[in-house]
Structure formats: structure tokens, C-alpha cells
Amino acid sequence: MNLFRFALDNLTRRPARTSLTISAIALGIAAVVALTSISWGFEASWQKANDARGTDLIVTRVASENTMPAPFLAEKVQPTLAQLPHVQAVVGLLSEMLTVSPDAPPTFVFGWAYGSYLWEHLRLVEGRWPHDDAEPVVVIGSLAAEMLHKKIGDQVEIEGTTFQVVGIYASNAVVENAALIMTLSQAQQVTDKPGKVNVLNIKVDSSTTEADLRAIKAQVQQTLPGFAAITSGELVSQNAVVRISKAMSNATILIASLVGALVVFNTMLMSINERTREIGILLALGWQRRTLMGLIFSEAMLLSLVGGAVGIVLGVLSAVGLEHLELMRGKIDAVFSVPFFVAVLALSVLLGILGGLYPALKASKLLPSAALRAE
Amino acid sequence: MTMTVLCAPLLRVSGLTLHFDDGRTRALNGVDIAIAQGEFVAIVGPSGSGKSSLLNVLGTLDVPTSGELYFAEQDYANIKDFSLFRRTNFGFIFQGFHLIPTLTALDNVIVPTIGCAGERAVYRARAVQLLTDLGLSERLQHFPNQLSGGERQRVAIARALINQPRVILADEPTGSLDSANAVQVLDTLTNIVKQQGLTLIMVTHDERVSARADRIIHMRDGKVDANAGAGA
Amino acid sequence: MMRSRAYLFMLLLCGWEQAHAATPTAQELAAMMRVAQYSNGFAARMSVLVTHPNGAHEPPFKVAVVGQASAQQQRLLLRGIEPAALRVQRYVAERKFAGKTLTIRARAAQPSGNFALDEPLFNSGLVLGDMFSPWWDWSQQTLLGTDKVKGHACLKVRSVNDDVHAPIQTVESCVDTQAQLSLRTRWYDAQQVLQRSAVVGATLRKAEGSGQLAKQVSLRDATGQITDINIYAGDEQYQITPQTFELLEMSEGAR
Numbered sequence: 001m002n003l004f005r006f007a008l009d010n011l012t013r014r015p016a017r018t019s020l021t022i023s024a025i026a027l028g029i030a031a032v033v034a035l036t037s038i039s040w041g042f043e044a045s046w047q048k049a050n051d052a053r054g055t056d057l058i059v060t061r062v063a064s065e066n067t068m069p070a071p072f073l074a075e076k077v078q079p080t081l082a083q084l085p086h087v088q089a090v091v092g093l094l095s096e097m098l099t100v101s102p103d104a105p106p107t108f109v110f111g112w113a114y115g116s117y118l119w120e121h122l123r124l125v126e127g128r129w130p131h132d133d134a135e136p137v138v139v140i141g142s143l144a145a146e147m148l149h150k151k152i153g154d155q156v157e158i159e160g161t162t163f164q165v166v167g168i169y170a171s172n173a174v175v176e177n178a179a180l181i182m183t184l185s186q187a188q189q190v191t192d193k194p195g196k197v198n199v200l201n202i203k204v205d206s207s208t209t210e211a212d213l214r215a216i217k218a219q220v221q222q223t224l225p226g227f228a229a230i231t232s233g234e235l236v237s238q239n240a241v242v243r244i245s246k247a248m249s250n251a252t253i254l255i256a257s258l259v260g261a262l263v264v265f266n267t268m269l270m271s272i273n274e275r276t277r278e279i280g281i282l283l284a285l286g287w288q289r290r291t292l293m294g295l296i297f298s299e300a301m302l303l304s305l306v307g308g309a310v311g312i313v314l315g316v317l318s319a320v321g322l323e324h325l326e327l328m329r330g331k332i333d334a335v336f337s338v339p340f341f342v343a344v345l346a347l348s349v350l351l352g353i354l355g356g357l358y359p360a361l362k363a364s365k366l367l368p369s370a371a372l373r374a375e
Numbered sequence: 376m377t378m379t380v381l382c383a384p385l386l387r388v389s390g391l392t393l394h395f396d397d398g399r400t401r402a403l404n405g406v407d408i409a410i411a412q413g414e415f416v417a418i419v420g421p422s423g424s425g426k427s428s429l430l431n432v433l434g435t436l437d438v439p440t441s442g443e444l445y446f447a448e449q450d451y452a453n454i455k456d457f458s459l460f461r462r463t464n465f466g467f468i469f470q471g472f473h474l475i476p477t478l479t480a481l482d483n484v485i486v487p488t489i490g491c492a493g494e495r496a497v498y499r500a501r502a503v504q505l506l507t508d509l510g511l512s513e514r515l516q517h518f519p520n521q522l523s524g525g526e527r528q529r530v531a532i533a534r535a536l537i538n539q540p541r542v543i544l545a546d547e548p549t550g551s552l553d554s555a556n557a558v559q560v561l562d563t564l565t566n567i568v569k570q571q572g573l574t575l576i577m578v579t580h581d582e583r584v585s586a587r588a589d590r591i592i593h594m595r596d597g598k599v600d601a602n603a604g605a606g607a
Numbered sequence: 608m609m610r611s612r613a614y615l616f617m618l619l620l621c622g623w624e625q626a627h628a629a630t631p632t633a634q635e636l637a638a639m640m641r642v643a644q645y646s647n648g649f650a651a652r653m654s655v656l657v658t659h660p661n662g663a664h665e666p667p668f669k670v671a672v673v674g675q676a677s678a679q680q681q682r683l684l685l686r687g688i689e690p691a692a693l694r695v696q697r698y699v700a701e702r703k704f705a706g707k708t709l710t711i712r713a714r715a716a717q718p719s720g721n722f723a724l725d726e727p728l729f730n731s732g733l734v735l736g737d738m739f740s741p742w743w744d745w746s747q748q749t750l751l752g753t754d755k756v757k758g759h760a761c762l763k764v765r766s767v768n769d770d771v772h773a774p775i776q777t778v779e780s781c782v783d784t785q786a787q788l789s790l791r792t793r794w795y796d797a798q799q800v801l802q803r804s805a806v807v808g809a810t811l812r813k814a815e816g817s818g819q820l821a822k823q824v825s826l827r828d829a830t831g832q833i834t835d836i837n838i839y840a841g842d843e844q845y846q847i848t849p850q851t852f853e854l855l856e857m858s859e860g861a862r
Binding site: 096102160 | 650654666673687688689693694843845
């Protein structure tokens with residue numbers, strides 16, 4: 001038998017207390033995992049939407065720190081962009097977040113240039129696409145259809161104008177699945193922004209290199225003052241909603257970590273307190289204080305490692321579970337990664353060590369006779 | 376059976392006091408004793424007379440308020456690492472056994488060697504040998520709650536011996552046992568101590584136990600009661 | 608209106624830091640607020656929720672405000688968006704300065720041809736005349752010190768109407784000078800009785816230039832009716848067309 005086995009036995013032979021401790025740590029870690037993956041997924045979903053569309057660069061008005069980039073007249077910018085080297089297509093997009101039903105939260109309404117490449121990545125589940133640019137119809141994402149309780153042939157009132165639902169589509173991006181799409185000219189009309197877009201999507205040809213993309217970005221900056229060409233990732237990281245959600249998730253991670261640390265700390269402290277006499281015995285048997293601290297550390301490490309692993313599983317399960325909850329449908333698209341799990345596990349162990357530090361120091365300072373007298 | 380002169384005492388204390396609560400409780404009130412190598416000393420006296428306190432201070436489990444202590448002419452005041460000192464010189468046996476409930480009999484015996492240099496297998500073999508010598512060869516993998524009182528105390532004896540100490544400090548080792556078991560445990564303990572030439576210092580209430588000792592130290596009110604000793 | 612131009616220049620010349628560091632005079636503040644309104648065209652769409660003093664809500668509705676403002680002319684269009692029945696309601700008003708003369712025109716497409724600028728519209732607390740913020744043109748402006756609205760520091764200004772017969776005689780604003788936005792506005796009659804008030808709940812940074820725009824405003828009238836306005840979409844560079852304010856040009860008979 002060695003120190004590690006001793007620590008392991010201490011935990012496995014007290015299954016009730018150990019499993020309680022592990023559950024407490026696991027809950028803290030699960031909160032960190034679920035909340036972080038959801039908020040990262042939110043960010044990634046925006047990027048997915050742009051990537052799925054086949055958009056390489058996005059041109060918007062600069063200094064748009066607001067939720068939506070400010071609208072601008074497409075015709076003032078589009079011809080210049082179309083002439084840049086490697087540019088295959090420049091397509092306008094207008095988006096707004098609007099209430100389309102009194103009992104549903106605001107929904108994304110997109111206007112996409114009719115016949116553009118943007119439509120190509122969508123999969124038609126039911127119905128048809130708009131016949132032409134001027135047809136007052138919408139196609140709706142599969143999740144939006146569920147949330148708004150709409151089917152083919154139903155009508156939706158958008159900004160006082162009635163549109164017929166003619167198609168239901170599916171996309172890889174949750175943002176799009178929860179949205180309504182109409183042609184750009186219809187969107188411009190209904191939002192009273194004739195000729196305007198808030199994003200121009202640029203698709204480049206296959207021979208374009210990273211350096212070419214950088215050159216295009218630089219050229220946009222030079223020739224179109226007040227506009228910027230950015231990649232979809234950059235757009236997402238500048239988005240106010242994404243930034244708020246990121247700040248909130250950071251706050252949550254901090255709180256969950258603090259709660260987790262407190263749980264580990266409290267558990268270790270309780271465990272040491274209720275085993276004071278055992279510590280007295282070990283000291284009487286001639287244990288060095290550092291051996292005793294080693295034992296307590298080993299226990300804290302084991303608890304937090306197992307608790308962390310269980311917490312990761314719980315966190316993933318709850319994030320995936322939330323994704324499938326009726327209330328949350330279409331709003332969540334959690335992302336996970338191995339490095340993230342490793343980091344969370346490391347966080348858990350770090351908390352375990354920190355939590356074990358004080359009780360270990362406290363225990364090692366006990367006078368053996370006093371510890372033996374404890375009940 | 377009183378020894379009169381101790382030429383080279385193993386343990387020697389003088390003017391030993393131990394106070395608690397800022398001096399309101401005086402557990403030891405000036406104790407002077409000397410104990411020789413290989414001696415079996417019984418410490419007797421009424422409850423609260425300071426028997427256990429004396430044992431704790433001798434075994435460095437407690438720090439005396441004042442007084443001088445020497446072990447093989449080494450001043451306790453000069454000891455830097457009490458853990459090491461305790462581990463190499465003393466083996467403890469308690470009334471309540473004080474075994475670790477989550478460990479088997481064998482592992483309980485090995486516990487004091489954790490953190491010691493050397494092959495783990497050697498310690499393990501020694502623990503098995505000790506338990507076998509104590510008649511527990513069938514009980515190695517049993518947990519304390521699966522053992523009888525007598526068996527538990529024999530495990531505790533094996534644990535006290537694992538680091539090959541020079542002194543065994545036993546605090547009422549038979550106090551929790553019925554008389555048959557008490558006799559058996561006492562026989563075992565005294566035999567081993569005699570065989571290995573160890574010093575045994577035992578706190579006891581039991582006159583049958585103290586009767587076997589080489590010497591009896593009577594305690595009263597935190598002091599050695601010299602008159603009672605003379606009378607015995 | 609040359610004066611306000613001069614103030615704009617002054618603000619630009621001094622640089623923001625300097626202009627901001629020293630407390631502006633009441634006249635400077637009024638000029639700054641006039642200039643802050645200037646726009647070649649803007650549109651804002653808002654959802655409106657009316658709450659009666661007894662706590663009952665009207666169904667929410669949406670309206671749009673389109674406007675244009677310069678030193679010479681201010682024009683506003685207020686139109687219904689949703690529900691569809693509201694789309695026929697349109698109100699247009701103009702304030703035009705020619706030298707020192709101010710002419711005001713107001714026309715409505717529904718329900719009648721004329722309406723008063725200080726009349727509440729859409730059965731809510733929306734008052735088109737207030738959207739012009741005419742009190743920044745009044746000659747009497749007095750600083751009343753600093754205050755706080757929802758934790759934001761602001762400068763209190765009292766504007767006194769030059770027209771002694773007008774129903775609103777005094778307006779008290781609390782201006783966040785950095786945001787160039789009045790966070791709270793209170794309208795009083797000749798007896799100094801509070802007629803209505805507006806408090807800004809949330810703001811939005813302007814897409815261009817400095818300053819902020821109101822995103823949420825809560826209006827309260829003398830009866831205690833509350834109108835909560837949430838601006839959910841906007842265009843700070845709205846394309847004004849000849850058709851935008853054509854209602855103004857229509858004669859009574861032609862409509």
C-alpha cells in the first residue's frame with residue numbers, strides 16, 4: 001500500500017460521502033461546460049450561417065457596434081466591389097429582427113437577392129422557393145415553422161404586410177433555421193429601406209489565396225471610405241449580441257468556478273474536520289506533515305478529477321438536452337471540443353488542489369494529542 | 376521488584392508540568408521519573424491523575440509546559456523532527472484501538488511506513504509476519520469492523536511494532552476487552568516485549584496487569600505518589 | 608439660424624474635449640441640441656405599448672417616424688405600420704424658418720385633414736410636435752444644475768416659451784451632453800402643472816458621428832397613462848423622396 005492507494009481507499013470505502021462530494025463538484029463543472037458550450041455555440045452559429053452561404057468576405061458599414069450593421073445603399077458600393085480581382089459575386093442581404101407573431105419572440109427576417117448564390121445552401125423541406133423577385137411570399141426555417149406554428153399556405157403579417165408561406169427549408173445554421181427569408185426587394189419594401197442592404201456578401205473564385213483576400217480587404221478600405229470588408233468570423237466577434245452573450249458566459253464561468261471552488265473547499269474542510277481523530281492517529285504513528293498533506297491533496301485531486309469528468313458528461317448532456325427542449329428549440333447549438341474538456345478538467349483539478357490546500361495546512365498543524373481527543 | 380538505581384536510563388524526565396487553559400487545568404504538576412531500557416513500567420492511579428498526559432508527553436504527542444525530557448540522553452528540546460523521532464522510537468497502542476476503518480488489517484499495519492524510505496514489499500512482508508506471529512494470518516484482508524475486539528487490539532500491536540521502535544507506549548490496551556481477551560492480548564504483548572528487549576510503558580487501571588510489571592508508578596494529582604509506591 | 612451654425616463650428620473648432628470640459632451655457636446647450644437633430648433623412652420604426660392608469664394594456668402597435676432636419680426646415684412623417692388597419696393613418700408636419708418667421712404646416716391622411724401638433728396620436732402619448740423639440744429654439748434657456756436619470760448624470764435646462772398663449776409654457780430637459788440626448792423631458796403649462804413627461808430607458812450609439820439615440824422611451828401624460836416606446840429598427844440615412852412628405856402639398860379637396 002502507498003499514499004495514493006490509501007487516498008483511493010479513503011474515498012471508495014466511504015461511497016456515500018464520496019459520491020455526494022463528486023456530485024457537488026460535477027454540478028459546478030457541468031454548469032461551466034453547459035453554459036460555455038452554449039454561448040460558444042451561439043457565436044459559432046453566426047459564423048456557420050456565413051460559412052454555409054459560401055460567403056468569403058462581408059462588406060458592412062464600419063463602426064457598427066449595434067446589433068445590426070447600419071443599412072446602406074447597395075448601388076453605391078456594389079459595382080466597385082464587383083470589379084475587384086477574384087470577386088465572383090457580390091450579393092446584398094438585408095436583415096432585421098422583427099416580431100411576426102404576438103406570442104413569439106422577435107425573429108430574424110432576411111431579405112436575400114433573388115437568384116443569388118445565398119439560396120443554394122438551403123435545403124427545401126416542403127413547398128417551393130419564391131417564383132420571382134416581386135412575389136410577396138416568404139420561406140421559413142424548419143425551427144421558425146415550429147415556433148410560429150406555421151405551415152405551407154399559412155399567412156404571416158410582417159410589419160403590417162401579409163405574406164404567404166410557400167416553403168419550409170432547413171439549413172446547417174441554427175440562426176437561419178429560426179428565420180424567415182424573403183427576396184431582397186420584398187424585404188426592402190416591408191422595412192421601408194428601398195435599395196438598401198446591411199451586408200454585401202462577396203464570393204471569390206477558387207484560385208483566391210489568403211493574400212488575395214487581404215488585398216481585397218485593403219482595397220475596400222482604400223476605395224470605399226466608411227466601409228470595411230471582413231471575414232465572417234470577424235463580423236461575429238464584433239456583433240453586440242455575441243459580445244454580450246460572451247460577457248455573460250464569462251461571468252457565468254466565473255460564478256460557476258467560484259461555486260465549484262467553494263464546494264470543493266467546503267467538502268475538503270468537512271472531510272478533514274470529521275476525520276480529525278484519524279489525522280491524530282496518523283500523526284501519532286509518526287506520519288510527517290508533508291505525507292499527511294500529500295494524502296489530503298491526493299484525495300482532493302481524485303475527487304475533482306472524477307467530479308470534473310462526471311461534470312463534463314453532465315454538462316454535455318444538459319446542453320444537448322436543452323437544445324431539444326421545446327422552449328429552446330432553434331436558439332441553442334452547443335459546440336464542444338477536446339481542448340475545452342481538457343481545460344475544464346484542469347480547472348476542476350486546480351480547484352480541487354486549492355480547495356484542499358487550507359484543510360491540509362490546518363490538519364498538518366494539529367497537535368497529535370488534541371487531534372486524538374477530538375470526536 | 377523495585378529497581379533502585381538506573382545507571383543509564385532510556386527515558387528521564389524531571390520537573391515535568393503540563394497545563395491547559397492558561398494554567399487553570401494542571402494535568403502534570405512536577406513529575407520526575409527515569410525508565411530503563413527493557414523495563415516494563417505500569418502507570419496507575421485514579422482518573423484525572425495525569426497518567427495519560429504523562430504517556431502523551433513522553434511520546435511527544437503533547438508539548439509539556441515546562442520540565443526536562445531526555446531520551447537516551449538526547450534532550451527533547453533539541454529534536455528537530457518530532458515525526459521522525461516518534462516513528463523511529465515509539466509504538467503506540469490505544470484503548471480504543473484507533474484503527475483506520477477504511478483499511479484492511481494488513482494495510483492498517485502498513486500505514487505507519489507510508490512516507491518511509493525503502494521497498495514497499497519489505498514493509499508488507501514485515502506486516503504479514505507480525506500479523507501471523509499475532510495469530511491473525513487468516514484475518515489480513517479483513518476490515519476493522521469485521522474483527523473482534525481482541526483481534527483489533529492485536530492488529531494495533533502489530534502496527535505499533537512495524538517500525539521496530541525501542542519503546543511501546545500503551546494507554547489502557549485491555550480497557551475495552553473482556554477478561555479472556557485481555558489476558559490473551561497482555562500475554563502476547565509482554566512476550567514480544569520480552570523477546571525483543573523493548574521498553575513497555577503502560578497506563579492501566581487493572582491490578583492484574585500492573586502486577587506483571589517490573590515497576591509500578593502511582594500517579595495522583597499530576598504527581599508521582601511516592602508513598603503509594605512504597606506501600607505496594 | 609446662423610447662430611446655431613456658429614455654435615456647431617465652435618464645437619468643432621474647440622474639439623470635443625474642450626467643449627465638454629467646461630459646462631456649456633444654456634444657449635450653447637440649446638444650440639448643440641438643435642444641431643444634434645440635423646439629418647438629411649432618418650427613419651425609426653417603433654413598437655408602442657399603452658398602459659392605462661388602472662394597469663390595463665392596449666394591444667401593442669407599430670409606427671414609423673421619418674424625418675429631415677436642417678437649420679431652415681424640419682419635417683416629420685408619422686405613419687402606422689401594424690396592425691394593417693393602422694397603415695392608412697399618416698401625419699405630416701413641417702416647421703420652416705424664413706429669417707425670423709416660423710411657419711408650421713400639419714396634415715393628416717386619416718382621420719381628418721388637419722391636426723394640432725400637440726394632439727396625442729394613435730390613442731397614445733405620441734405627440735408629433737414634441738418630436739421637433741421646438742423648445743430648443745425658444746429664446747429663454749436657463750441652466751438649473753445637474754441631476755441624474757437612471758444613474759446617468761445630466762444637465763438640467765429650463766426652456767420658456769416665447770408664445771405666452773401656447774398650452775405648454777415651460778419645458779424642463781435633463782441633457783446628457785456627451786450623448787447629446789435629453790434623458791428626461793417634462794412639459795408644464797402656464798400654471799406650472801406637469802402635462803407630460805418622457806424618460807429615456809435605453810440608448811443606442813449613432814452609426815455615424817458622436818452622440819446617442821434613444822432606444823426606449825417611456826411617456827407619461829397628466830392622467831397617468833403610460834406609453835412605452837421601443838425603437839426596434841432604424842435607418843440614419845433614410846432616402847427622402849418627393850413622395851415622402853407629399854401629403855403636405857395636397858389641398859383639402861385633392862385629398
